[in-house]
Amino acid sequence: MRFDIDERQPIYRQIVDTFVRQIARGHWPPGEKLPSIREVAAAARVNPNTVARAFQELERTGLVETRRGEGTFVTTAREAIKNCREKTAREIWVDFLGKIRELGFTNEEIQRLVAELKEENEQ
Amino acid sequence: MTFPAVKLEKVVKRYPLTKALDGVSLTVDQGKVVGLLGHNGSGKTTLMKIIAGLKNPTSGEVRVFGMAPGVETKKRVAYLPEVNTYYNWMTIDELLNFVKAFHPDLNLEKAALLKTFMNLKGGEKIGSLSKGQQARLKLVVGLSRQADLMLLDEPLAGIDPPSRARVLHALVGEFRQEGQTILISTHEVKEAEPIFDHVVFLREGRKVLEGEAETLRAETGHSMEELFGEVLE
Numbered sequence: 001m002r003f004d005i006d007e008r009q010p011i012y013r014q015i016v017d018t019f020v021r022q023i024a025r026g027h028w029p030p031g032e033k034l035p036s037i038r039e040v041a042a043a044a045r046v047n048p049n050t051v052a053r054a055f056q057e058l059e060r061t062g063l064v065e066t067r068r069g070e071g072t073f074v075t076t077a078r079e080a081i082k083n084c085r086e087k088t089a090r091e092i093w094v095d096f097l098g099k100i101r102e103l104g105f106t107n108e109e110i111q112r113l114v115a116e117l118k119e120e121n122e123q
Numbered sequence: 124m125t126f127p128a129v130k131l132e133k134v135v136k137r138y139p140l141t142k143a144l145d146g147v148s149l150t151v152d153q154g155k156v157v158g159l160l161g162h163n164g165s166g167k168t169t170l171m172k173i174i175a176g177l178k179n180p181t182s183g184e185v186r187v188f189g190m191a192p193g194v195e196t197k198k199r200v201a202y203l204p205e206v207n208t209y210y211n212w213m214t215i216d217e218l219l220n221f222v223k224a225f226h227p228d229l230n231l232e233k234a235a236l237l238k239t240f241m242n243l244k245g246g247e248k249i250g251s252l253s254k255g256q257q258a259r260l261k262l263v264v265g266l267s268r269q270a271d272l273m274l275l276d277e278p279l280a281g282i283d284p285p286s287r288a289r290v291l292h293a294l295v296g297e298f299r300q301e302g303q304t305i306l307i308s309t310h311e312v313k314e315a316e317p318i319f320d321h322v323v324f325l326r327e328g329r330k331v332l333e334g335e336a337e338t339l340r341a342e343t344g345h346s347m348e349e350l351f352g353e354v355l356e
Contacts, residue, residue, distance in 0.1 A: 005317060007316055007317065007340070007346035007347065008340060008344055008345055008346045008349065009340055009341070010337040010340045010341045011317060011336075011337065013337075013341075038296060038297070041296055042292060042296055042297075044317075045288055045317055046317040046318065047156055047317065047318045047319065047320060048295065048296060049154075049155070049156070049320050050337070053337075
């Protein structure tokens with residue numbers, strides 16, 4: 001477990017985002033137990049209160065559930081994970097499109113660029 | 124009703140030539156880790172001593188768990204001064220037993236774990252310890268007490284930079300008593316900032332900025348270290 005924390009942004013948010021991405025790509029499969037608050041706090045070297053807040057936020061998204069005395073588990077509702085994966089991908093696209101449009105790229109140029117990059121990538 | 128761990132109302136501490144504190148109001152909620160940040164001479168130590176009941180304010184009101192500082196609050200508060208106050212002729216274990224005579228809440232089992240963590244041997248004489256080892260010993264003594272409020276004045280002073288993050292994490296993590304409130308004064312913000320729930324910036328005896336660390340990050344896009352530079356330089 002590794003966390004790169006940027007102290008200029010809310011730390012709990014970065015922990016939430018890390019787990020969301022990891023759950024979306026199946027690093028933590030449905031039903032899997034997540035590390036404890038203390039373990040995450042130790043790995044990220046942050047206050048356990050901050051991790052507790054991140055876990056509450058994750059629970060609110062429906063991606064994880066906490067069972068009293070047992071720990072926090074990834075949801076078994078595959079639909080929720082699929083939606084989250086989609087949502088995360090969309091956020092990445094919106095961010096990318098914003099930046100690339102700022103450079104004055106048109107939709108056609110963007111499509112051409114994506115096709116070119118895809119080709120280069122496959123070679 | 125639960126009281127805040129600390130509540131200060133317009134606290135002033137005047138010395139013949141200076142004002143160490145110039146009207147500080149502050150509330151510290153129970154269970155929080157609070158950073159008291161400021162340069163040397165900003166009033167951090169005076170503030171801690173007033174909360175610990177070792178100094179009286181010139182004016183203003185101080186409440187610790189809802190009570191005026193005194194015998195009752197001292198049972199619940201552990202204050203670790205920056206300076207070393209131990210006898211050089213004692214060994215580490217002798218010191219722990221000595222402190223336990225004054226503070227029955229000192230937990231010797233926890234002290235044993237902390238000694239191992241800090242790489243200290245019980246039979247060593249305090250006078251023969253290095254500055255860094257003395258700084259670690261101070262933390263062993265303080266953290267072994269079952270205090271509801273822990274006041275740590277510059278706990279990183281004397282601790283070598285590579286171990287600081289590890290020591291700080293032990294403070295708020297594995298060695299922290301459930302629900303304990305911790306007030307840490309420091310000017311080494313970089314290493315300490317990920318452990319703070321709340322920060323208070325002091326300058327020349329006045330509070331210049333305070334807030335939840337996460338809220339300040341979201342609102343300003345700055346780390347606590349950057350804010351320290353901005354509001355205190």
